[in-house]
Amino acid sequence: MKKAYVDKDLCISCGLCEQICPQVFKLGDEKADVVEGADCEGQDCCKEAEESCPTAAIKVE
Numbered sequence: 001m002k003k004a005y006v007d008k009d010l011c012i013s014c015g016l017c018e019q020i021c022p023q024v025f026k027l028g029d030e031k032a033d034v035v036e037g038a039d040c041e042g043q044d045c046c047k048e049a050e051e052s053c054p055t056a057a058i059k060v061e
């Protein structure tokens with residue numbers, strides 16, 4: 001299992017991660033959040049979201 005994390009101090013709520021990978025990232029009330037129990041294993045969009053985030057707030061490990 002690979003987990004995604006969002007650093008909410010860095011997130012600027014641009015919504016890009018949700019557009020790229022909606023099964024893993026959701027925009028919450030203010031900042032992006034990882035969907036409960038979401039697994040990035042085998043999901044290329046996780047990596048894509050990590051690389052696309054303008055503030056590098058996403059980590060996948």
Ligand code: SF4
Nearest residue numbers: 011012014015017053
């Ligand atoms: S792409 Fe990055 S800055 Fe934009 S909403 Fe997602 S975590 Fe936040």
